Amino acid sequence: MLFHHSRRVFLFGSLHARALGLTPDPELLYLAAMFHDVGLLTPFSATEQRFELDGADHARAFLLERGFPAAAADVVWTAIAVHTTPGLPGRMGPEIAATTYGVLTDAIGWSLDRLDGGQVEEIVAAHPRGEFKKDFLQVFVEGLKDRPDTTYGTVNADVLEHFVPGFRRTSMVERVTGAPWPS
Template identity: 85%
Template sequence: MLLHHSRRVFLFGSLHARARGIETDPELLYVSAMFHDAGLLTPFSDAEQRFELDGADHARSFLLERGFPEHAAEVVWLAIALHTTPGVPGRMGGEIAATTFGVLTDAIGWGLDRLDGGQVEEIVAVHPRGDFKKEFLQVFVEGLKNRPGTTYGTVNADVLEHFVPGFRRGSMVRRVMDAPWPQ
């Protein structure tokens, strides 16, 4: 399921970039798309951190170990680390924006009406969605339920709040009120 999702993210992101006149390095966009949800499957660090950071850290290591320049690894790191951050990635560089556009299209249908229907059908025929909605959310629950604190301030808290009984999202108000300051 995640393989097909990641390939669709690359293809939808590429279509959005082309339609908007955004230049991307297809190889970096592909790596960003392929690793963007890797942190949901296996935490790649010993530290409890957001799944996006696990995937971004792993992608950076992958690229540097294969001789890619630091700048390329940083672009991919940012694309993955920010892909669940609403509003910010779309205003950044090509690969960063296109990765998020692809994620948004595949996950929630964002911009689907702006893409060529025939191209979308072709992509889905090669990379079928199956029971994507159910399976995708289940992957999120499994990847996040043992590190719920990492969802603070992210859309990931929405998933746990919906599916994990007793989960209560963190709030900025609670953090300010509970701060160790006297007033």
């Protein structure tokens, strides 16, 4: 499921980039797309951190071990690390923006109506969605339920709040008022 999702992210991101006049490096965009959700499957660090950072760290190590320049690894790292952060990626480099545009299109249908219907059909035929909505959300639950504190301030908390009985997100107000400062 995540393989097909990641391939669709690359293809939808490429289509959006072309339509917007962005020129991402296709190899870096592909790598960002393929690694963007890997942190949901197995935490890749000993540190409890957001799944996006687990995936980004793993991708960076993968690229550096294979001789990619550090600047290229940093682009892929950033694209993965911020792909769930609303508003930010579209103001960054083309690989970063295109990765997020692909994610948004495949996950929530963002700007799907702006894409050529025939191309969308080809992409989905090659990389079927199956029961994507159900399966995708289940992968999120499984990847986040044992590290719920990493969802603070992210859309990931929405998933746990919906699917995990008893989960309650901590608000910013609670963090400020509960801080150890006297005032």
